[in-house]
Amino acid sequence: MNKPFISLCPEITRAHALTLVDWLEDERITCYLSDSRHVSRSIEQVIDRTQLPILTHLFNQGGRFFMAYDRHDAPVGFVRLIKTGSNCEIVLVIGDSDKWGRNLGASTIREGMKLAFLDMRAEKLIAKIHPDNSRSLKAFLRSGFMLESETPTLTSFSMTAASYFQFLREGAGGDSTRIYITEIDKARLEDLIAFEQGPAVVELEHELERAIVVKPQQVACNVITMNSRALLQLDDEEFEVALVYPEDADSNAAKHSVYSDIGTAILGYQEGDAIDWRIADRTRRIEIKKVLYQPEAAGDFHL
Structure with missing residues (x-):
């Protein structure tokens, strides 16, 4: 990058x-x-x-x-x-x-x-x-x-x-990689952050504003949407995560809230994308190795 x-x-x-x-x-x-x-x-x-x-x-x-x-x-x-x-x-x-x-x-x-x-x-x-x-x-x-x-x-x-x-x-903010979000996910997340404050909300709102919005039926199957599971590489370590809403977060089950550093970082990115993001007070390199499950690709539009 x-x-x-x-x-x-x-x-x-x-x-x-x-x-x-x-x-x-x-x-x-x-x-x-x-x-x-x-x-x-x-x-x-x-x-x-x-x-x-x-x-x-x-x-x-x-x-x-x-x-x-x-x-x-x-x-x-x-x-x-x-x-x-x-x-x-x-x-x-x-x-x-x-x-x-x-x-x-x-x-x-x-x-x-x-x-x-x-x-x-x-x-x-x-x-x-x-x-x-x-x-x-x-x-x-x-x-x-x-x-x-x-x-x-x-x-x-x-x-x-x-x-x-x-x-x-318009994508003129200097971010080299565009991200994608479904209409449903964006509406739910905007409702979620409407009355919240703090650094996590700032980062999430920024990502929502710059994202390309698509219909759930049209989002590419290799994009991380809400409730997706993905294989990530964080610096030199590989692990699986699920991107979930705050009420479903469970660190023991590798379910990361969209408010978390990793959660906000990976929302909307695709397989093969790599990003730098500040996590736990230091900068980490995150690579999206593979999307293991995406609700839209599986026809689970209710998730």
Whole structure:
């Protein structure tokens, strides 16, 4: 899989904070950040005044802060989301200069969009970029943002929630492999998540929005639909799983809820597909080896 992979994690450790300070002392980064000196000093003060190993709560005052990890679970940057009313501003930095030029910025933007629109429920996402930061300008344009305003010192881009959902449905969200879901499964799952919240719901809603919807009678027999059983390879380990609704989940019987990391990850994929997904706080490679049972293929449309 060649598509750059990024995951955003809210937990901030002392080691992360020290890495952030190093990034914010790099003039190639700070020249584009209007308040970078202030941010760097603030982080250093946070480190000095507390000995706590986890500093997450201190970084989430006045906004939400996330470390960005690549597929090798190495921190490569950060995202900050600041919501004011119905609008949200995104601040993004790829701090690891060795990773520049690998399209990690665009992947990080997409993850930030997911959180802003599906978790924080923003109506508009705004990015304010230094006009000389050509790499960031291109990344936001590739991600579907539109120019909102421009001055000699600041270029503002924005995307509305409606545009974001259209972006996903058209398959323009940067996901290299499309997924398929039946009309019945989508309706049931949308009812399921209507009043739920949390990271699992965000990921599931994202997958539902970007999926190609088909009639149950027309879904290919090698697609993982709800209540399917499949043989997976997780890194180097093979095992069977059943994808079920939350009330039917049973880890002892390898029945994984669609809310679980593995459950959301495999929904709608086909035999032969391989994906990177963050499971239990680390990135894993999942390959769909074989669909062993699919209700639609067996004529069990009631499941």
